[in-house]
Amino acid sequence: MNSSQQSCPFCAGSMITDPQFFVGRREELDIITSRLVNAQPTSINVVGEHRIGKSSLLYHFFQTCEQRVQGAGKNPGHYVVIYLSLQAAQCRQETIFYQAVAQALLNRPVVQGNPALVAPLQAGNLDRQRFSAAIEAWQAENVLPVLCLDKFEELLAKPDEFTDDFYDNLRSLMDRNALMLVIASYKKLDVYKRKYRFLSSFFNVGQVLPVGGITETEATDLMRLPENKIQGATEALSPERQKLALAWGGRHPFLLQLAGCWLWEAQQHSRPDEWARQKFEQEAQRVPHSGVTMRRLKRPVRLLLWLPMKLGQMARFVGDKLDDTSNLIAGMVILVVAILVVLKVLPFEELLQRVKDAVGG
Numbered sequence: 001m002n003s004s005q006q007s008c009p010f011c012a013g014s015m016i017t018d019p020q021f022f023v024g025r026r027e028e029l030d031i032i033t034s035r036l037v038n039a040q041p042t043s044i045n046v047v048g049e050h051r052i053g054k055s056s057l058l059y060h061f062f063q064t065c066e067q068r069v070q071g072a073g074k075n076p077g078h079y080v081v082i083y084l085s086l087q088a089a090q091c092r093q094e095t096i097f098y099q100a101v102a103q104a105l106l107n108r109p110v111v112q113g114n115p116a117l118v119a120p121l122q123a124g125n126l127d128r129q130r131f132s133a134a135i136e137a138w139q140a141e142n143v144l145p146v147l148c149l150d151k152f153e154e155l156l157a158k159p160d161e162f163t164d165d166f167y168d169n170l171r172s173l174m175d176r177n178a179l180m181l182v183i184a185s186y187k188k189l190d191v192y193k194r195k196y197r198f199l200s201s202f203f204n205v206g207q208v209l210p211v212g213g214i215t216e217t218e219a220t221d222l223m224r225l226p227e228n229k230i231q232g233a234t235e236a237l238s239p240e241r242q243k244l245a246l247a248w249g250g251r252h253p254f255l256l257q258l259a260g261c262w263l264w265e266a267q268q269h270s271r272p273d274e275w276a277r278q279k280f281e282q283e284a285q286r287v288p289h290s291g292v293t294m295r296r297l298k299r300p301v302r303l304l305l306w307l308p309m310k311l312g313q314m315a316r317f318v319g320d321k322l323d324d325t326s327n328l329i330a331g332m333v334i335l336v337v338a339i340l341v342v343l344k345v346l347p348f349e350e351l352l353q354r355v356k357d358a359v360g361g
Helices: 026-037 054-071 094-106 115-121 128-140 164-175 189-196 216-223 239-249 253-268 273-284 292-296 299-315 324-342 348-358
Strands: 044-047 079-085 144-150 180-185 207-210
Touching (some): 026 044, 054 079, 054 180, 079 094, 128 144, 180 189, 216 239, 216 253, 239 273, 253 273
16 A cells, blocks of 8 residues: 555544554553453553543553453453543433443443343442442353543542542442452542542552553554554655654654654645644643653753753752742752852852752751
8 A cells, every 4th residue: 555545544632443553552451451360350540641642541452352361361251341431421420420331331242142241230220239239240140340441530520429438339349359440540549539538448449550651662663654553554654754753752652643643744745844843843732741842942952941950850859849940940049059169259168058048948
């Protein structure tokens, strides 16, 4: 297939739903699979910043779980995995959550063909008690429901509706190996526990799985799409533009996809790389901690800002509690005073005092 006839294989801004174009996250997928097939399934909290790829990871696991379970030597028939975006499901009430979960389970072909699994989920309007009874009925059939719950903040932000009792009930089902959860959130669940003053032990979920940038090999594989995923296809980007995309996006999956999109557009319409770079940087500004703003600055200016910021971070052993502005100011003071000492404008003793003042005593 000629590259000029291909559609753009890069997806920037939405969840990747076509498994042909999902690249990377091998380690994360292996970890989730191993926790699933253990003798005692372990629930997981997938944690990562906005646009880092949590939704795509959960959805791809949902899509490929049967093959992964089979590859681990287990019977796929003993597991039913669903993906549920709690934002899309609009779970404003506890009963709506149970109904959304039940419907997602009922939509699975393996469930539809088993009346023993269907009947408990259709036993009247599901409340907490009926939902628990349905999950226990599944356990009696030796089937584990695995809920990949995306946008979990939708529940956490409603503590008056989704109370400690709600979370305690989920925890009880998890402890009895009747239910496994794979929860995606921006921060660890125990952060929300403190924020909303929950008391439930649910928030000490089995394992936290941080999701950050992909590996260099995975980033390279992503830029080679669709050749390495579709038989007979060729790489959508020229080797030169692949290198540019890797330089712009680093190992951040969204930024890589974004760079690939605009470079593909430039390639298709014979536009210069500079046009693609400007389009890329305009959109990349919205990504938290992308570092694009810093990269746009001239190297001497970047160094001038980077050095004081790093000095401020080093000076404060608890720098993670401060924002970059505080680090920048503290570091700038240290840097200027140090220069004055080197030039013998200030004595060394005064340098120490200024450093103490800069870091708050």
